[in-house]
Amino acid sequence: EPEVTQTPSHQVTQMGQEVILRCVPISNHLYFYWYRQILGQKVEFLVSFYNNEISEKSEIFDDQFSVERPDGSNFTLKIRSTKLEDSAMYFCASSEGGFTEAFFGQGTRLTVV
Amino acid sequence: AQSVAQPEDQVNVAEGNPLTVKCTYSVSGNPYLFWYVQYPNRGLQFLLKYITGDNLVKGSYGFEAEFNKSQTSFHLKKPSALVSDSALYFCAVRDRNYGQNFVFGPGTRLSVLP
Secondary structure: OOOOOOEEEEEEEEOOHHHHHHHEEOOOOEEEEEEEEEEOOOOEEEEEEEEEEEEOOOOOOOEEEEOOOOOOOOOEEEOOOOOOHOOEEEEEEEEEOOOOOOOOOOEEEEOOO | OOEOOOOOOOOEEEOOOOOOOOOOOEEOOEEEEEEEEOOOOOEEEEEEEEEEOOEEEEEEHHHHHEEEEEEEEEEEEEEEHHHHEEEEEEEEEEEOOOOOOEOOOOOOOEEEEE
């Protein structure tokens, strides 16, 4: 069964460093998303991406965040200068259509020290 | 703006008993509604959705949910709970008129006791 894959599963970084979280969405999906979850609590929307551009972003997704689809399969989230409060589980998701269900990856646990 | 409420942080039920996990939503237009389940240290797993049509929708693992437009609710149900159903459950909404992102509720932890 097709699935969304994320790497790495766990990333530890020093405050101020740049990190790139990687995702391979399901191959025939057209919509891509990043969400984050802090300490197993609420799932927060960061950004959605369609047709090679950002379609929506939340207030959390400020200038230190960026997304890219560098080739036909990968979808990346970059955090330029990490802060302690960026520590969270980051989930990538993809969906076939703009209003169908999304399928989530297993997440990358980011720990900023 | 869209919002989702899950009024119970925790639901406890005995194995074999029916379970209900509650969800209410607020959208400006017509909603698309979803339930996801999260097991410890795992991603969100899609359970079921309401898009249009019958108000009672059936999903994975014997779960079902009933869309009630007048009460703006989409409660998750299962006739007979299993210990393996113990997990964190999230209700989510998309507003057809607003955008593509999912807005998630705060989650309800379900514990099924043997």
